[in-house]
Amino acid sequence: MTNRVKVAVTGAAGQIGYAILFRIASGQMFGPDTEVELQLLELPQALGALEGVKMELDDCAFPLLKNIVCTDKMEVAFKDANWILAIGAVPRKDGMERADLLKVNGGIFGPLGKAMAEHSAPDSKLFVVGNPCNTNCYIAMEASGLDKSRFFAMTTLDEKRAKTQLAQKAGVDVTEVTNMTIWGNHSATQYPDFYNAKIGGKSAAEVIGDETYLKDEFITTVQKRGAAIIKARGASSAASAANACVNGVYALTHDTPAGETFSMCLASKGEYGVDEGLIFSFPCRVENGELKVVEGQEHNEFGQEKFNATLEELRTERNTVKELGLV
Ligand code: NAX
Numbered sequence: 001m002t003n004r005v006k007v008a009v010t011g012a013a014g015q016i017g018y019a020i021l022f023r024i025a026s027g028q029m030f031g032p033d034t035e036v037e038l039q040l041l042e043l044p045q046a047l048g049a050l051e052g053v054k055m056e057l058d059d060c061a062f063p064l065l066k067n068i069v070c071t072d073k074m075e076v077a078f079k080d081a082n083w084i085l086a087i088g089a090v091p092r093k094d095g096m097e098r099a100d101l102l103k104v105n106g107g108i109f110g111p112l113g114k115a116m117a118e119h120s121a122p123d124s125k126l127f128v129v130g131n132p133c134n135t136n137c138y139i140a141m142e143a144s145g146l147d148k149s150r151f152f153a154m155t156t157l158d159e160k161r162a163k164t165q166l167a168q169k170a171g172v173d174v175t176e177v178t179n180m181t182i183w184g185n186h187s188a189t190q191y192p193d194f195y196n197a198k199i200g201g202k203s204a205a206e207v208i209g210d211e212t213y214l215k216d217e218f219i220t221t222v223q224k225r226g227a228a229i230i231k232a233r234g235a236s237s238a239a240s241a242a243n244a245c246v247n248g249v250y251a252l253t254h255d256t257p258a259g260e261t262f263s264m265c266l267a268s269k270g271e272y273g274v275d276e277g278l279i280f281s282f283p284c285r286v287e288n289g290e291l292k293v294v295e296g297q298e299h300n301e302f303g304q305e306k307f308n309a310t311l312e313e314l315r316t317e318r319n320t321v322k323e324l325g326l327v
Pocket of ligand 1 (some may be wrong): 010011012013014015016017041042043046087088089090091108128129130131133154155156157158186226236237238241
């Protein structure tokens with residue numbers, strides 16, 4: 001029997017949308033045996049551009065792509081969807097306070113969570129890319145009333161950025177770097193954990209042997225990579241963000257290779273002392289189709305300090321959205 005998934009994509013005519021749809025349609029997200037239907041959501045003013053994207057998708061004649069819907073209505077886009085990729089969001093603009101950013105995105109992600117509960121498939125899952133992605137995901141989860149295990153936000157791009165930085169510093173192939181966990185929030189407080197990351201099976205910190213570089217330049221490079229790309233390209237990361245989203249959903253839907261882990265923001269069940277229900281990035285594995293947080297990783301004083309800082313930021317964001325009445 002052939003599998004088929006309905007994938008709703010919000011912000012589908014944006015930069016990341018343009019880079020991701022062709023890869024989903026070619027089978028890279030769900031594998032070569034799964035047919036896909038795309039249900040694309042945009043703001044009314046972007047429907048014209050979205051129609052152009054649809055024409056290009058048609059012109060690829062992808063064997064696995066069975067249907068494309070373009071709409072500005074959530075209930076149409078989410079109808080029976082198995083996956084909702086929430087890419088559309090309102091980015092922070094100059095002079096905007098964090099609370100304003102959360103408020104304006106709360107206006108998107110609250111209704112999104114409700115529409116997911118009402119219209120999507122009973123097994124549907126939400127994967128949030130649009131920033132601030134952890135808290136947007138939290139707002140949608142709370143608004144939906146659905147089981148918390150169905151909600152994810154993306155630190156996959158940060159994980160991949162960190163892997164490449166370590167590989168280049170150590171002078172090894174990027175495939176040698178494993179267990180690269182981003183802890184916490186997809187923000188400037190994220191902690192890319194070079195102590196628990198491995199190069200050729202050994203601690204990356206030991207292999208690189210330069211903790212001053214790792215604690216300072218490495219972490220800052222990963223945290224500020226998005227800004228560096230904007231400076232160089234004049235536009236924010238798009239193809240790499242789309243690639244991360246493809247890989248992130250793939251990781252959630254396929255068993256993880258032995259000994260490896262991947263980073264994913266999901267609702268804490270109290271692991272590592274993180275408040276239950278916070279959308280926090282942890283080391284994860286999928287075994288026999290079941291997703292779990294890998295427990296038992298240890299932090300030294302430096303790591304624990306970084307961990308606490310990103311946890312504190314997420315607690316503050318949660319408290320702010322509660323105070324604003326967004327959840
Ligand atoms: P674009 O501005 O190119 O595209 C966003 C699209 O979303 C636009 O076409 C807009 O019309 C649409 N949109 C806005 N509000 C919508 C709504 N309520 N319903 C449906 N569509 C809506 O941004 P793009 O470069 O594609 O980035 C999208 C989001 O990804 C941004 O929030 C950005 O901050 C975030 N990112 C997250 C990353 C991560 O690692 N989690 C990395 C890349 C990226 O910066």
